[in-house]
Amino acid sequence: MRTQSLWEHTLTFFPQFLAALREHASPDATVAVIGASDGKFVLPLAAAGHRVIAVERDPFALHGGEVDLPGDGRARAPGLMDRLESEGLRSRVQVVEADFLSAALPGASCDAVWTSCSWHYSANHHSPLADFVGRMQSLVREGGLFGAEFMMPVEERHASVEHYTSPERLARHFGDDWNVRLTLRTNRFTERPHIGRPHDHTHRMGLFIAARAAE
Template sequence: METRSLWEHTLTFFPQFLATLTERAPSDSTVAVIGASDGKFVLPLAAAGYRVLAIERDPLALHGGEVVLPGDVSGHVMGLIDRLKLEALHDRVRIVEEDFLQTNADQEKCDAVWTSCSWHYSANHHRPLAEFVTRMQSFVRPGGLFGAEFMMPTEPRHAGIEHYTSPDKLSRHFNDQWHVLLTLRTNEFIERAHVGQLQDHTHRMGLLLAAHAPK
């Protein structure tokens, strides 16, 4: 990629998701990315030949603008729309600029759905985690793939917030129409400063991949 995401250096389990997707779906399949941001995952999927449904409600992530960067410096960042144009990938991506929990975009069933550390944001805490997960599941056609990486508790304040979860707890949201393929978790690690977190900080992350049973 000639352009770079603001989140380029943050840790991710995305390679595990992409490897599983490659095994289970042809390259022209449709993948929904929930919380598409500026395209850290959208662009690699489109470049690999997938058709992408990118759902994102943050105008800055989509259109770019001024942000405060680590080191207390300001800078202009490129949004998803311009990154797709510069990489000549815009014809493979449909952008839905709506709240994921309110959009009707799930009427278009996808071969896979992916989200990265989206439901732990406080803006989503007014809705139960189960609602978020069920909504994601509704995007996946029978035989399709569900993938989510998520924040696990690292501080006492997280104990009362169900959105900071674990692979074991998240697995309970998958009934007999789903087969959990893989769960992973990290130990605590130090994440480098980035937009929104201007100091180095501690994280712990989990992954869950599940397959929707075919009809």
């Protein structure tokens, strides 16, 4: 990639999702990325030959703009649209600029769906976690993959918010028509400053990958 995501160096389980995708889907599979941000996951998927549906409602993530950098610096960051054009990948990505829960999306037409640390943001707490999980599930065709990495509780206040979840609690949303393929979790770890978090901060993360059963 000639361009770089603002989130390029943050921890992710995305390689584990890619490995599962290679096992379950063709190289030109359709993958929906929920909370596409500036394309940290969208661009690698498109560059690998996949057709991508990128869902994002934040104008800054989509179109870029000025950002405050750790250390009192400022810079212009490219958005998803800029990066797709720069990398020559625009034709492989359908960008949906809308709230995920109300967006017009094709049901049961994706080979896989992926989200990274999207539903724990306070702006999404107006809807139950089950709404996000259920809508993601509805996009996946038979034999397709559901993949999510998410923040787990760290502070006491997180324990009362269902959106800070765990692999075990997520599994309750998956019935007999789903097979859980992989769950992982980290211990507490310290992440370095990045956009929106100017100081060292502590996280715990989980991964949940499931496959919809094929009839």
